[in-house]
Amino acid sequence: MPVSAPSETGCYVAPMALRPVLLFPDPRLKRLSTPVEQVTDALRELAADMIEVMYDEPGIGLAAPQVGEAIRMVVMDTEWSDDGNDRDARVMINPEILEREGSLVWTEGCLSVPDFQADVERAAQIAVRYTDLDGKEVVEECSELRAVCFQHEIDHLDGLLFVDRISRLKRNLYAKKRKKALKLEEEEGVAQGGPL
Ligand code: NI
DSSP, rough: OOOOHHHHHHHOOOOOOOOOOOOOOOOGGSSSSOOOOOOOOHHHHHHHHHHHHHHHHTBBBEEEGGTOOBBSEEESSOOOOOSSSSSEEEEEEEEEEEEEEEEEEEEEETTTEEEEEEEEEOOSSSEEEEEEETTTEEEEEEEEEHHHHHHHHHHHTTOOOOOGGGGGHHHHHHHHHHHHHHHHHHHHHHHHHOOO
């Protein structure tokens, strides 16, 4: 999920090659991700890469399939802000919702769904279980934004985007808009010799 308001940072330093975030309607976003069986160095590296991408976008959550890895791992930091050193990204391996209670409607966006937000109904409170990078099992209860973020990111692992949870009419309108934007991008890209 993206942070709610786009940040305006003054200067831009070219990043080391970050993993690109797959964008709707990339079919790889629709795959069912497989559980992680072992915490390896490669997995730790992927988690670190994902955290970098999340802060760079900027976002508060990112799921492995969004960077093309169909495995059940997400990174989240629902508290961070641009102005300080309060970053506290958590890595959740094989996250699983144990309990859901109540419902709420949240206006969601997604780093893989450019230029679109929509109201989505979610459970208001959840209990979620996951394994951290040290292999420790964690059970967490949460509500509001954090609960929404968990549900949104776990959906990614099941090949679902938040646009799959809105009306077909709204989804189709967005898909059309996106198609047009992609076509325009392509034409402009050709005209300008491609993006840098
Ligand atoms: Ni998302």
